[in-house]
């Protein structure tokens with residue numbers, strides 16, 4: 263039997279993150295959108311309240327959340343501020359290859375370091391000539407004695423400039439190309455790690471994206487994660503796990519925009535009656551409400567499939583990410599339309615929600631790439 267009611271433990275987590283997001287994210291969303299600074303004060307509070315590193319097992323200092331619990335948390339963060347939420351979730355993205363491929367000793371060392379410093383990590387896959395086409399990565403890490411020498415160029419790396427370490431993907435054998443892609447933990451302070459610039463961007467401005475050049479960076483052999491040649495599969499398995507989180511952030515963003523527009527519309531009088539008395543407005547709100555529910559359902563289904571080891575988990579996570587982020591783009595745009603002039607103004611957050619929504623259609627694989635994954639999955 264299908265049962266959509268949450269367990270007491272799940273409700274407790276949902277309420278805890280909702281309370282945090284409404285108390286800390288909502289009142290600060292505009293401030294960080296304007297300053298485009300990393301919200302350290304909020305991340306530190308999230309640490310203090312046990313809201314960081316949710317999916318990291320308890321024995322390494324995390325909270326042992328499964329993907330469904332992580333999705334509940336991410337929806338609430340997304341309803342507060344996607345920009346601040348992604349600062350927290352991108353840390354999980356960076357730690358996921360370690361969760362999937364690191365040795366016991368590495369997990370203790372690296373998770374321990376992040377938890378102790380109350381810091382964040384970054385995930386570095388993308389390069390100027392390798393965006394959607396991950397196999398086009400040109401960074402190299404060549405073994406010399408007991409060290410790999412890393413050279414390369416990465417861009418758009420979320421949390422990059424503020425991170426403790428970066429999970430970097432590079433080839434160990436350029437002759438073998440993408441088949442030799444491997445994952446490394448690179449401390450950001452290592453000599454040769456150079457920050458070229460931080461991205462100026464449209465939305466999710468609380469989070470920073472850094473362009474790095476790696477010049478003869480010495481990476482200890484013990485920082486190779488999952489063995490040589492395991493990088494491509496680790497990167498793909500990471501997205502299979504984390505895309506549901508992007509979907510959940512999108513559901514939260516769409517929900518918040520819909521609720522803001524609905525409450526505003528009920529009180530807006532034109533032609534002597536609330537604008538909601540016009541079907542032109544109430545039908546928009548009806549579509550928005552339905553789309554938020556549908557996006558949440560596919561997100562929960564994807565999370566459930568992952569947690570239950572279903573074969574369809576990769577397909578569903580691509581569907582959830584694609585559908586929920588497309589819904590968020592539409593619902594936030596419609597929220598601005600319902601609120602018209604006031605929606606477009608910075609007096610309300612819906613214009614920011616609309617800008618924030620756009621990025622969820624782009625990162626962790628564009629929605630065209632998700633359609634490629636889905637197409638392959640259904641036509642196999």
Ligand SMILES: Cc1cc2nc3c(=O)[nH]c(=O)nc-3n(C[C@H](O)[C@H](O)[C@H](O)COP(=O)(O)OP(=O)(O)OC[C@H]3O[C@@H](n4cnc5c(N)ncnc54)[C@H](O)[C@@H]3O)c2cc1C
Pocket residue numbers: 352384385386387388392393394395417418419420421463471621624625626627628629630631634
């Ligand atoms: C704010 C931000 C944060 C990011 N954070 C990170 C991060 O933390 N770590 C990281 O490694 N990367 C990160 N990225 C990179 C992000 O994942 C890439 O931008 C994304 O994968 C797309 O790559 P691209 O921008 O190079 O676009 P391209 O790959 O150049 O794509 C351009 C267009 O072509 C389309 N396209 C490409 N190939 C195909 C195809 N085969 N079929 C159909 N359409 C196609 C794309 O969908 C897109 O519309 C971030 C990006 C941004 C903007």
